[in-house]
Amino acid sequence: MTGRRRAAIAGVAESELGKTPHLTVLAQQVQASRAALAEAGLGRDDVDALFVAGNWSWSPAVALAEYLGIRPDYLDSTNIGGSSFEAHIGHAAAAIEAGMIDVALITYGSTQRSDRSRNQPRPATLTEQYDRPFGLPLPVGAYALAAARYQHEYGVSGAQLAEVAVSTRKWAQLNPVALHRDPLTVDEVLASPMICEPLHKLDCCLVTDGGGAVVLVAEDRWADLATRPVQVLGHGETTTHSTITNMPDLTVTGAARSGPRAMRAAGIDFADIDVLEIYDSFTITVLLTLESLGFCKPGEAADLFTEGHAAPGGRTPINTNGGGLSYTHPGMYGIFLLIEATRQLRHDYAATDPRRQVTDAEVALVHGTGGVLSSTSTVLLGRS
Amino acid sequence: MVHIVVDPESEPFWAGLLVGELRLQRCAACQRAIFYPRSVCPHCFAADLSWFTAAGTGTVYSVTVPHRAFGEFAEQAPFIVALVDVDEGVRMMTRVLAEPGSVQIGDRVRLAPNSLGGAETGEPGSVYACFEPVG
Structure with missing residues (x-):
């Protein structure tokens, strides 16, 4: 990547998590943004590009800019579901490379x-009208259909799916x-x-409140930062589809396409990856992703969990924050x-809890999945 | 029941179900069947599509049983939702009208239009493309 204007994550933060009825979505994003910028050693007025995904406004980036009191010259409200933020990293890195921000x-x-x-009732319009009459609860029902087919094709048991939740809980501890x-x-899962x-x-992710923020900075500014850039x-x-029927x-998820593209751009092999942060909306999501990426052979991803490799101390640490599960x-x-991968690559946990720190972590694979396995975005991050 | 907003593209599909027919589109350029109804072929981007009546038979590609459902469906759970590969070459989501647990991947099914407890108004969008086991 020599010759390119590089981009790095300079600050990350969560808002309060769990159940936060005292916070609006705007207040959550203020909490996280102030903390992430402060960690980076940057101020509000350093921000010249704003990326916000959400369903709470017709244009979250415009609305949040007003609330924060900023007038960024680059706005992106791309919403491709839970993988939006990995996409934002790609879009922002491209804009940094192009010298725009x-x-x-x-x-x-x-x-x-x-x-x-x-799941509030509303009329079924456009492409929704062909699926909604049957009452499948979403998103879980779509992932259940994928899990049933996966089990049928590869003979993977419910206990093997459950191993993903068990391993991830060890990190949460x-x-x-x-x-x-x-x-x-x-x-207990079964x-x-x-x-x-x-x-x-217990194959399903939690339903919580919460927010987060990530600050991405062009390399010309790295010397000014208070953190080690990632x-x-x-x-x-x-994207492969919108509704699960399609x-x-x-x-096979879009990871089969976004993964190799990210790996090629980074110029790295699977052997170079020290830690994986894989969207775990459901246990099945993780297995399908690892196999679609090509990280595991079809039908074999559960072995990483049943054999303990993905858990703390294992050789393939996966979802080291305890995940969505x-x-x-x-x-x-x-x-x-992204927040967790950044902290692992900065070795933040070496001082606070060495059991959580992935030893000598240099490269992380971060993979988001949105909708009902509908969109994917893969990001490779490296310790600088 | 879900309020279906029937539109100009979907109306022939919904109207077919009222008379027990599974109406699909076919592309004049590539000859492939198409579902859901569109104004363009998703396979070859041609726009010359015509309607035909499918046999109404297919094979279960995947199946699940929700034990909890939301809104108007809450009291119907558990029930069977499947993805069916229709013999003409399209995939549809459906409710299979059978005992939960009795339908497996690979089972043969046939069209069985049903209002799923909603009012049978005779209007397009009031009867859905449900299926039932064959045999």
């Missing part, structure tokens, strides 16, 4: 838990702000209420993947 603020906030906003920190067993066959309650090495994004193969999941979780 210097400091990008990427933010998200959601009050979905306090709102109980999911090391994260002081994770919602669920009690030990978890495969039997004994939790059946939501949508074959997915049990470089964007590569990015890829794509997913070409229920066992146990840490937090405010609707569009992708920004939290």
